[in-house]
Amino acid sequence: MALAALGWVLSDDGRAQRFLDLTGLTPDGLRDAIGEPSTHRAVFEFLEAHEPDLLGAADALDMPPEELVAAGRELRR
Numbered sequence: 001m002a003l004a005a006l007g008w009v010l011s012d013d014g015r016a017q018r019f020l021d022l023t024g025l026t027p028d029g030l031r032d033a034i035g036e037p038s039t040h041r042a043v044f045e046f047l048e049a050h051e052p053d054l055l056g057a058a059d060a061l062d063m064p065p066e067e068l069v070a071a072g073r074e075l076r077r
Contacts (some may be wrong), residue, residue, distance in 0.1 A: 001061075002040035004038050004045060008057045015053065019046050044047060044072025 010016045020026065023042045027031065033039045047054045047068055058065040 001045050001068070002075075003034070004061055005035070005057050005068060006039075006043045008060045009046065009053070019043075022046060022049075033064060041072065041075045044068060044075060048072055 009019050019042075020030065023046070025039075025042075030039070047057050054065050054068060058068055061068075
């Protein structure tokens with residue numbers, strides 16, 4: 001789910017740049033860390049921090065936004 005959400009985040013140049021800016025990742029760093037739990041947490045935290053992104057990702061992934069939030073919470077345990 002995190003990788004699908006990341007794909008959605010990266011599908012828009014402005015949103016992708018905002019994600020990189022907020023996480024401090026570079027494109028190369030993101031490629032290197034794509035499978036890391038910390039990267040997955042960062043994706044969910046990014047979506048949760050901006051409701052329009054959360055709703056857009058949920059719509060694109062055909063799931064309720066609460067499911068994305070729950071997945072993020074599970075990773076933070």
